[in-house]
Amino acid sequence: MLRTETLSCRLGRSLILGDVSARFAAGRFTALVGANGSGKSTLLRCLMGIVAPETGQVLLDDRPVAGMRRRALARRMSYLPQANVCPDHMTVGELVELAGFGRTGLFGSVSGAERETFRHALQTVGLEGAERQRVSQLSGGQRQRAFIAMVLAQDTPLLLMDEPVNHLDLRYQYAVLDLVRSLVTDHGKTLIMVLHDLNLALAYADDVVLLKEGRVLAQGQAREVLDAPRVAEGFGIETRMREIEGRTVCLPRGARMVDLP
Amino acid sequence: MRYAKVSGAALLLLLVAALGNLGIGASPIPLPEVLRALFSFDLDSLDHYVVLSQRLPRALIAIYVGAVLAAGGAVMQGVTGNPLASPSTLGVSAGAMLGMLLSVFVLDAALPMQGFGALSGGFAGFALTLAVARLTGLGPDPRGLPLILSGALTGMLLAGLAGALLLTDPERRAEYLGWLAGNINHYYVDRLALFWPFGLVSFAVLMALARPLTLIGLGRERAETMGVATRPVMRLALSAVVLGASSATAICGPVGFVGLVVPHLVRPFTGAHLGRLLPVSAMAGAALLLLSDVLARRAFMPFTLHTGVLLELVGGICFGVLVYRLYLRVEARR
Ligand SMILES: Nc1ncnc2c1ncn2[C@@H]1O[C@H](COP(=O)(O)OP(=O)(O)OP(=O)(O)O)[C@@H](O)[C@H]1O
Numbered sequence A: 001m002l003r004t005e006t007l008s009c010r011l012g013r014s015l016i017l018g019d020v021s022a023r024f025a026a027g028r029f030t031a032l033v034g035a036n037g038s039g040k041s042t043l044l045r046c047l048m049g050i051v052a053p054e055t056g057q058v059l060l061d062d063r064p065v066a067g068m069r070r071r072a073l074a075r076r077m078s079y080l081p082q083a084n085v086c087p088d089h090m091t092v093g094e095l096v097e098l099a100g101f102g103r104t105g106l107f108g109s110v111s112g113a114e115r116e117t118f119r120h121a122l123q124t125v126g127l128e129g130a131e132r133q134r135v136s137q138l139s140g141g142q143r144q145r146a147f148i149a150m151v152l153a154q155d156t157p158l159l160l161m162d163e164p165v166n167h168l169d170l171r172y173q174y175a176v177l178d179l180v181r182s183l184v185t186d187h188g189k190t191l192i193m194v195l196h197d198l199n200l201a202l203a204y205a206d207d208v209v210l211l212k213e214g215r216v217l218a219q220g221q222a223r224e225v226l227d228a229p230r231v232a233e234g235f236g237i238e239t240r241m242r243e244i245e246g247r248t249v250c251l252p253r254g255a256r257m258v259d260l261p
Numbered sequence B: 001m002r003y004a005k006v007s008g009a010a011l012l013l014l015l016v017a018a019l020g021n022l023g024i025g026a027s028p029i030p031l032p033e034v035l036r037a038l039f040s041f042d043l044d045s046l047d048h049y050v051v052l053s054q055r056l057p058r059a060l061i062a063i064y065v066g067a068v069l070a071a072g073g074a075v076m077q078g079v080t081g082n083p084l085a086s087p088s089t090l091g092v093s094a095g096a097m098l099g100m101l102l103s104v105f106v107l108d109a110a111l112p113m114q115g116f117g118a119l120s121g122g123f124a125g126f127a128l129t130l131a132v133a134r135l136t137g138l139g140p141d142p143r144g145l146p147l148i149l150s151g152a153l154t155g156m157l158l159a160g161l162a163g164a165l166l167l168t169d170p171e172r173r174a175e176y177l178g179w180l181a182g183n184i185n186h187y188y189v190d191r192l193a194l195f196w197p198f199g200l201v202s203f204a205v206l207m208a209l210a211r212p213l214t215l216i217g218l219g220r221e222r223a224e225t226m227g228v229a230t231r232p233v234m235r236l237a238l239s240a241v242v243l244g245a246s247s248a249t250a251i252c253g254p255v256g257f258v259g260l261v262v263p264h265l266v267r268p269f270t271g272a273h274l275g276r277l278l279p280v281s282a283m284a285g286a287a288l289l290l291l292s293d294v295l296a297r298r299a300f301m302p303f304t305l306h307t308g309v310l311l312e313l314v315g316g317i318c319f320g321v322l323v324y325r326l327y328l329r330v331e332a333r334r
């Protein structure tokens, strides 16, 4: 299980995260939600140990992440950043293969099982047969899928993803979420995902951590955390929560919606 | 399979360039004669003597320098993500040049110590480039022109100092004037004999680090999360680049262009993975230097040009084209 203890973090001069104690239960899908600039990405980077907290710590199974070796960490946690860069001329196949570094290290060779993992990762995002294609020549959504495949190819028990379904068409939004959901349900993986769409969070996530201005406003089961008053407080918007087929959906309550016929 | 073809083609190109270099010189020597000189040397043949004592050393120097600089450029571009990074654009070559001259003109050092002079100079030049970039507040992003401008500034400064140093000793000046321009010449072969292990170590280190270095090309944070301790890897790799490039400068003076352009020429065929890019860049860089060496000697007959001067000329043009394509045109479009 991954958790933070009274974590605070400063970037430049300003305090970005203050006193964050969040728990991300093993074997569950936790959605990290909050307004733009509320510190979601920064929290993920702290969890990955690439941003050092000012106070507090990140604990992976009760061991501080700060003291762990990079490769050991890369075998346990993978991370999809919000923005991805890729050198010109790198191919999809190369990108995915690089994900094996944590396991093979400098001199290890790529095994057959490893290749199967890579192939499967590409298949999952619908990029099988695209190994030779340049990443820079893919569409925005295809590129995002290539990077998701890279994270899947890392094949770690814990996955941290920062807005992975951005740029994806609806089919692949659902496909990716279905996939990670099954990784959690069927394969016992732990998932932490930044999501902006509260409906997707309600549909796919077990738990929600709601951030506001660098602090945890609420955390717990998705349906309990995401009610209209909390959403109002966290995002400063009016919403309506409706039950459809036993599930909660969040609808806007703007005055400027299309008139009903 | 594709990579096998690409590296095979690069090897073939290298071979053709090498034989061409040996055969074409001030006076052409037919290919069979060149091969005979290499494999069954005849003491009485003047051609054989020329091939072995002059052209072969020159070719070996060209191969070494071309390979080391091209590999260095590929790594520097990969690690910084800056398409204009190379030993000559980031102050390494100029630093090594000044370090070498200092060891000769000030310390009167013997050849082995000159190598260390060049090496310390190379490190100092690179460090100075980074310091200039930091001091002038050019920002932490290594991808843009600011880093290259710092390199250019450093290069000019160090080259100016080197020029001034030459003036202090008119007698030795003539001897080093050619070297200063990048001169592939057979009488530098004793330097090659002394310094080649530097290049070998450099290349071996870079090849061993190819995977983590390629990952660093995806961004340092990204590489960290994929298991790369980026700080030691970058330090080691850049030190290896400086080691190789400084030894090249110690042998035949600063040679520009190769490190900058060869990786760009090769990447479309190999992809960006350094495990494939590095060996092919090295072979292509060697071939390029062999060919430009021939060109420098033949194109302006009866004059012969220093290879470094020719490359500087071509390199200046290519640099301009790259800057235009990678920065200016993009900005104009925005
Ligand atoms: N490198 C940095 N230096 C200084 N401040 C930063 C830096 N990176 C982010 N910030 C600030 O930290 C705050 C939180 O940023 P963060 O990227 O974590 O937000 P977020 O919740 O992921 O937002 P979004 O939904 O837009 O992705 C923002 O106010 C941002 O301006």
Ligand SMILES: [Mg+2]
Pocket: A040, A041, A042, A082, A162
């Ligand atoms: Mg973010």
